[in-house]
Amino acid sequence: MSRRLVIAGLMAAIAVPAFAQQQNQAIPQATTPQPAETQTNPALGQNAQQRQQRTQQGGAPQDTQTPARQGQANSAPAAMGQEQSQTDRQYIQQALALSTVSLQQSNFALTKAQNPRVKQFAEFEVGEQNLLAEIMHSFADPNATASTTRGAQAAASTAPELPAKDAQAMERLSKAAGGAAFDKDYVTLQIQGHQELLKLQDDYLKQGSGNRETTNVAKLARGQIQEHLTMLQDMQKELGR
Numbered sequence: 611m612s613r614r615l616v617i618a619g620l621m622a623a624i625a626v627p628a629f630a631q632q633q634n635q636a637i638p639q640a641t642t643p644q645p646a647e648t649q650t651n652p653a654l655g656q657n658a659q660q661r662q663q664r665t666q667q668g669g670a671p672q673d674t675q676t677p678a679r680q681g682q683a684n685s686a687p688a689a690m691g692q693e694q695s696q697t698d699r700q701y702i703q704q705a706l707a708l709s710t711v712s713l714q715q716s717n718f719a720l721t722k723a724q725n726p727r728v729k730q731f732a733e734f735e736v737g738e739q740n741l742l743a744e745i746m747h748s749f750a751d752p753n754a755t756a757s758t759t760r761g762a763q764a765a766a767s768t769a770p771e772l773p774a775k776d777a778q779a780m781e782r783l784s785k786a787a788g789g790a791a792f793d794k795d796y797v798t799l800q801i802q803g804h805q806e807l808l809k810l811q812d813d814y815l816k817q818g819s820g821n822r823e824t825t826n827v828a829k830l831a832r833g834q835i836q837e838h839l840t841m842l843q844d845m846q847k848e849l850g851r
Contacts, residue, residue: 697817697819701819701824702824703770704770704810705746706746706747707770708803709739709746709807711776711803712735712739712800712803712804715783715796715803716731716735718780718784718786718796719731719783719792719793722783722788722796723788723792723796724790724793725790725793727845728793728796728797728845728849731841731842732796738834742827749824776803782795783795790849794849794850797845801842801846804835807831807835808835808836811828811829811831812832
C-alpha cells in the first residue's frame with residue numbers, strides 16, 4: 611500500500627504544477643487604462659515606438675538612462691536562472707545514473723536471488739526505478755511541467771554516464787551465479803546505492819532550487835529511500851555479512 615501512495619505522490623508532483631499553470635493562463639488579467647500624455651518629453655523619446663524600445667531595455671522609460679539600474683535589472687535574474695539550471699541538470703543526471711545502476715542490479719536479482727525477501731525487494735525496486743526514470747525523462751518535454759529549467763530538460767534528454775565502479779559492479783552481478791553469495795552482494799550494493807541516492811536528495815534540497823517539480827520529486831524520493839535502507843539493513847543482518 612505504501613508504494614502505491616508513493617507512486618501516486620510522484621505523479622501528483624508532476625501533474626499539480628502543470629494544472630496550476632493551465633488555471634493561471636485561464637484567469638483574465640485586469641487592465642487599467644493609461645492616461646494619455648499631453649506633453650512630449652525628449653528624454654523619453656519623440657514617439658511611442660522609441661518609448662516602447664526604451665521600456666523593453668529594462669525598467670521604466672525614465673530609468674533607461676541609468677546604466678546601474680539597467681545592470682541590476684538584467685544581470686541578477688539571468689545569473690540566478692543559470693545557477694538553478696546547472697543545479698537541476700546535475701541533479702537529474704546523477705539521479706538517472708544511480709537509478710540505472712539500481713534498476714540493472716535488481717533485474718539480475720529477479721532471476722538470481724535465492725532469498726524470498728531479496729527477490730521481493732528486487733521486484734519492488736524494478737518497478738519504482740522504472741517509474742523514477744520515466745518521471746525524470748518527462749522533464750525533457752518543456753510543455754510537460756510548469757517550471758522545469760533548460761538545464762533539467764537537457765539532462766533528462768541525454769543518457770546518463772555511469773561511474774566506472776558502478777559499471778564494474780553490474781558486470782560482476784551479471785556474471786555471478788545465483789544463490790546466497792549473490793544475495794549478499796546484491797544487498798550490499800543496494801545499501802551503498804541507496805545511501806548515495808539519499809545524499810543526492812539531501813544535497814539537492816539544501817541548495818534550494820526553484821524547480822518545483824524536481825524539488826517535489828526529491829522530497830518524495832527521500833522518504834522512500836530511507837524506508838528502503840531500513841529494509842536492506844534488516845535483510846543484511848538476516849543474510850549475515
